[in-house]
Amino acid sequence: MAKELGVGIIGCGNISTTYFSLSPLFRGLKVLACADLNRSAAELRAEEYGVKAQSIEELLQNDEIDVVVNLTIPAAHFSVSKAILEAGKHVYSEKPLVLTLEEGEELRRLATEKNLAVGCAPDTFMGGSHQLARKYIDEGGVGRITSGTCHVMSPGMEMWHPNPGFFFLAGGGPILDLGPYYIANLINLIGPVKRVGALTSMANPTRTVTSQPLNGQTIPVETPTNIHALLEFVNGATITLSASWDVWSHRHANMELYGTEGSIYVPDPNFFGGVVEASGRNKDIKPLENWDHPFGIANQESPQGPRANYRTAGLADMAIALTEGRDARCSLARSLHGIDVMTSILKSGEEGRFIELTTTCTQPAALGIEEAQALLR
């Protein structure tokens, strides 16, 4: 039995309930304490989930804690992760890891110096559907992937998130907020990216919140909300990625990948499940035969029906990888490459030229049924 790591959570907002409620599914982890700039937010979660509320300082000095999960807002990710490493603890961050490549390189330097691990969400590419797509591609089901399209487009976030301001500041925007799911899954399915180009814009310089409790408040938009990017992969594949919060409706699929022998239709990489379809040269598009992957089994109700949600799987994989001395799937190298892709897309939009990436990474190990089962209690 692998050693269990003591986990602390910094940032007790919206997404923290997912980590508190799903982490008990996994082996190798025990959430012990939480902290937040807003002490009452930490106290609320501590009471809900039976953990200890601490100040940030106390949590960083808590000897029982081996890994700290950073669930703060994107603008705080770098400073909070840096403080965690400086306190001698491993980091697992919500996406995006950092807002610039330089910040990411500093975390890499610090982690290497202190022999600590840094991991980062998203882990949805470990879902049953995305791993089924990975298996089909690896087995040559559609030949060599040569091109594809990805679309993540909606009217925005200010109609559902209780505090949506950060989505429209530097570090937010659809590319840094939702891009990570797409980039992580493209790295899972195709491998690393070589260069990118993009056109970026914003429909409006301000937005009006329509969710509660800030209904009616005007918030500034300081980052592009409409991005059309082209990605050239190291394997030669060329992919179009459209990410927008300026679109009321559309008819594009989340992810279509075209290979030398056929096409594969991958469901929304923001989720663990969904139907994977594929066709061969005969153009007959059919669902792939489902497999009993543990991370594809619906375990939650959602407004769209039953849903598979295994967020925290990446943290569990990192905890077990640390004790087994193997590569974690949501590794620093892959997250940093994702940051390079996304920040280069924004830079290309500003400068009007293609940007060659300076980082690279390997594809994560595939996660079959047995490997996924081994992460669960």
Ligand SMILES: NC(=O)c1ccc[n+]([C@@H]2O[C@H](COP(=O)([O-])OP(=O)(O)OC[C@H]3O[C@@H](n4cnc5c(N)ncnc54)[C@H](O)[C@@H]3O)[C@@H](O)[C@H]2O)c1
């Ligand atoms: N909400 C979601 O559905 C969702 C889904 C996936 C990923 N995420 C990611 O998770 C992160 C958090 O999102 P959220 O929706 O929970 O945001 P949120 O605003 O609801 O919560 C963030 C919390 O972090 C705290 N905080 C901010 N700066 C801090 C600091 N320096 N030190 C300690 N605490 C600090 C805030 O007080 C707040 O309680 C973001 O990076 C977001 O992209 C959110």
